[in-house]
Amino acid sequence: xxxxxxxxxxxxxxxxxxxxNIAEIQRNEFANLMGCAPSQINYVLSSRFTPEHGYIIESRxxxxxxxxxxxxxxxxxxxxxxxxxxxxxxxxxxxxxxxxENCLETGLIDEKNARLxxxxxxxxxxxxxxxxxxxxxRASLLKQMLLSLL
Amino acid sequence: xxxxxxxxxxxxxxxxxxxxNIAEIQRNEFANLMGCAPSQINYVLSSRFTPEHGYIIESRxxxxxxxxxxxxxxxxxxxxxxxxxxxxxxxxxxxxxxxxENCLETGLIDEKNARLxxxxxxxxxxxxxxxxxxxxxRASLLKQMLLSLL
DNA sequence: TATAATTAAAGTCAGAGAAAGTCAAAAAGA
DNA sequence: TCTTTTTGACTTTCTCTGACTTTAATTATA
Numbered sequence: 001x002x003x004x005x006x007x008x009x010x011x012x013x014x015x016x017x018x019x020x021n022i023a024e025i026q027r028n029e030f031a032n033l034m035g036c037a038p039s040q041i042n043y044v045l046s047s048r049f050t051p052e053h054g055y056i057i058e059s060r061x062x063x064x065x066x067x068x069x070x071x072x073x074x075x076x077x078x079x080x081x082x083x084x085x086x087x088x089x090x091x092x093x094x095x096x097x098x099x100x101e102n103c104l105e106t107g108l109i110d111e112k113n114a115r116l117x118x119x120x121x122x123x124x125x126x127x128x129x130x131x132x133x134x135x136x137x138r139a140s141l142l143k144q145m146l147l148s149l150l
Numbered sequence: 151x152x153x154x155x156x157x158x159x160x161x162x163x164x165x166x167x168x169x170x171n172i173a174e175i176q177r178n179e180f181a182n183l184m185g186c187a188p189s190q191i192n193y194v195l196s197s198r199f200t201p202e203h204g205y206i207i208e209s210r211x212x213x214x215x216x217x218x219x220x221x222x223x224x225x226x227x228x229x230x231x232x233x234x235x236x237x238x239x240x241x242x243x244x245x246x247x248x249x250x251e252n253c254l255e256t257g258l259i260d261e262k263n264a265r266l267x268x269x270x271x272x273x274x275x276x277x278x279x280x281x282x283x284x285x286x287x288r289a290s291l292l293k294q295m296l297l298s299l300l
Numbered sequence: 301t302a303t304a305a306t307t308a309a310a311g312t313c314a315g316a317g318a319a320a321g322t323c324a325a326a327a328a329g330a
Numbered sequence: 331t332c333t334t335t336t337t338g339a340c341t342t343t344c345t346c347t348g349a350c351t352t353t354a355a356t357t358a359t360a
Binding site: 062064 | 317321322329
């Protein structure tokens with residue numbers, strides 16, 4: 001079995017053992033335990049514990065630093081995933097509004113969140129970005145934000 | 151736990167115990183109590199009790215000297231406006247994290263919103279935008295989103 | 301009393317050390 | 331071949347300390 005897979009399994013075991021679906025490690029110590037280079041931990045995290053996979057990573061450098069891996073628990077998420085998957089590489093302002101209204105109606109987000117997201121997705125917030133990039137950016141932002149709700 | 155975090159907690163405890171949101175210490179005595187070098191107190195104050203974090207520091211040297219830490223309590227919207235105004239034309243990912251953490255600590259946003267905003271402000275959500283534009287975009291998005299909370 | 305010396309604080313800063321992040325190149329698999 | 335994995339050298343961020351500086355109060359002295 002590959003090192004990456006061993007590390008992945010170990011992290012998932014830690015997550016399963018945790019009440020709160022959180023695994024906290026110290027990179028060097030953990031790498032040592034696993035018998036690999038510290039940077040391989042980064043590789044595993046960035047290839048298998050991404051937001052798309054349903055994980056959130058937090059970390060801190062310096063003395064007493066750490067890496068925290070959170071597993072997102074899916075609940076009303078299949079509807080969200082459906083919406084996320086239906087968003088392509090680009091989306092215009094009009095369609096964005098429809099998506100948000102839809103999420104609002106189905107109770108996936110509340111009004112406050114809708115307003116927050118709409119403000120980030122507005123053309124006025126993207127004024128510094130060339131027009132030609134905006135629909136791609138909007139799609140990316142919208143998907144990332146919806147993912148964070150999972 | 152890091153020494154800095156222990157000291158931070160102790161100061162916050164003193165602030166909470168105080169009616170007037172003021173904690174007054176004598177540096178050497180306090181450092182001795184905490185078991186650290188006196189200059190570490192300065193480090194903690196300058197890294198975690200800055201005006202950006204919502205604190206004001208006063209001090210006096212010489213015999214009978216002291217350090218006074220005041221916690222500033224602002225109304226919701228004026229605190230938000232203050233933060234929005236403090237954000238320039240550009241902001242990097244690191245400073246963004248501090249702003250969000252600060253908003254979270256002071257109860258201006260909840261964890262869900264913080265995650266939502268963080269996901270939109272992450273470099274990964276901006277991958278389609280040239281690196282050189284990202285800090286401007288981030289500043290613009292952050293300000294728009296905070297404005298939507300007013 | 302006015303000034304000088306002493307003592308008692310807090311402030312500054314650079315450097316060492318601890319930890320995570322990045323990236324390109326080599327190695328291994330498919 | 332082409333993609334994924336693995337590594338290690340280098341970078342960045344954060345923490346902690348100690349030597350030195352500055353300021354204020356107190357005490358001694360002219």
